[in-house]
Amino acid sequence: MTNWLPNISEGNGPLYLRLANAIETAISGGDLPAGAKLPPQRNLAYDLGVTIGTISRAYAAVHERGLVSGEVGRGTYVNDRKTPVPAENYDPVVASLGGTRAASVSDGQHRFDTTAAPDVGQSVVLERFISEIARERPLDIVNYSRVFPDHWFEAGVAWLSSNRWSPEAESIVPTLGAHAAIMSVITAMTAPGDKIVFENITYSQVSRSVTLAGRRIAIADTDANGIVPEDFEKVCAQQHPKIVFLMPSAQNPTCSILPLERRRAIADIARRYNVHIIEDNLYGAMRNDDLPMIAELAPDITFVIGGLSKSVAAGIRGGWVACPPHFASRVRIAHRLITGGQPFLLAELCARLVVSGEAMRIRNRCIAEITAREAMIRQILAGYEFESRPSIPFLWLKLPEPWLSGTFRIAALQEGVLVDDEDEFKPGRTDKVFHRIRIGFSTPATREELSDGLAILRRLLDNGETCYDSMA
Secondary structure, eight states, rough: OOOOOOSSSSSSSSSHHHHHHHEEEEEEEEESOTBBBOOOOOHHHHHTTTOOOHHHHHHHHHHHHTTTEEETTTTEEOOSSSOOOOOTTOOHHHTTTTTTOSSOOOTTTTTTOOOOOOOOOHHHHHHHHHHHHHHHOTTTGGOOOOOOHHHHHHHHHHHBBBBBBBGGGGGGGEEEEHHHHHHHHHHHHTTTTTTEEEEESSSSHHHHHHHTTTTTEEEEEEEEEEEOOOHHHHHHHHHSSSSEOOOOSTTTTTTTOOOOOHHHHHHHHHHTOOOOOEEEEEGGGGGGGOOOOOOHHHHTEEEEESSTTTTOOGGEEEEEEEOOOHHHHHHHHHHHHSSSSOOOHHHHHHHHHHTTEEEEEEHHHHHHHHHHHHHHHHTTTSSSOOOOOOTSEEEEOOOOTTTOOHHHHHHHHHHHHOOGGGGGGOOOOOOOOOOOOEEEEOOSSHHHHHHHHHHHHHHHHHHGGGGGTTTT
16 A cells, blocks of 8 residues: 555646546656555545545546556556556547547447447448449549539438428538537637537537637536526626527437427527527437427527437438528538538438438438337336436436446446446536436447446446445
8 A cells, every 4th residue: 555645736627637647647757656556545535635536537547548457356556567658548638628438449348428320221221322422423522522512402401400490501501410510600600719608518529629629618507407598698698608509409418308488588598698509409300399499489590400420320420500691601611621621422422311311211210229229228227317218319317326427437437338427528617416427328239238238337326336346
């Protein structure tokens, strides 16, 4: 046992990252030699005056860097490393931004940390369409995209339309997926230093991208029904943001649905404070409800985002954004500048899938598979509290005592199951704690594989931290 005690009172970044860096420095400098045992998590948390969750995340970070290893019942020990190179699963960029997701996945692991469209045989359709495009447009697929055919925009209209709302073709910008669409809007409509509003729990890949692009984060409070209008108005009045990013239907990761009265309130507040709205409908398009989109309530200030990644195929990078009047050209230029341009093969493939009706047929099969898996999960995780919806490929699970979100993620990882803890979805530092994890269940190749991974999670939930002492 070592009496080593780091100083993490100074420095930048979250406390867990400061501690992880201090451990790495101590190992490199010889203060923690090979074979040295790190202090028990609870003891170190007490000595440093931080939560055990902070210690757990720091230990997980240095474990992923390949600096230490844990042995069940014995503790965490410094590895014997003559050449300190990062472990495969350590991503320093993600770590520096507060991310917790592994950079790569080992064979045999159950990946429940992604929500890409399930495999329902769509590769056969993709092969046929790609062959047709290569045969019919051989020059276009080997060159830069110089022409934007009308059916690329018609496909965007068809895919983004919802209930009573339908965009105009001239408002459509084809994009390299939904993420590129969102960032194109943000870079087109804001300048470095401008503030973007995010819910306090959200799809944080966007908020991290926003930070890298030099924009700043403003955080609005949420409850079980989504963003709280009163808090959103306070943020608008005090911080003067330019854009708010929302997922009103099937919010990621909470599965919440923004009620009609709140949609109207958000639209009214945004208009009064001259704030544009990004309405990410990637998951909402997989649901069948009659709630009006915010774009229907505020067409003059709302950008609608949609794509194929969750319901057709993530690898073909298909997306569209519908812009308010007169903004499409600006967004199209921003998209070209930040992505390098639209590859003809992918844009043509996505457009043909939609216009031919194949994309909708694949989506229906994906929704049927996701719905069947969600029903399985309700049985396997019966007795535990979680939010889910039949056609949405993830759930938001509340952890029982004494589990912490980060600690559970580490315990699951050691059992070969990758899940996302709540910090993965926080756009910035916040005092709000949810004690939840997100489980994505669309990626396992079979329902049997899904069942096996869920059984591991169920065992962890049932036994609490008694089955997790490898870093004690």
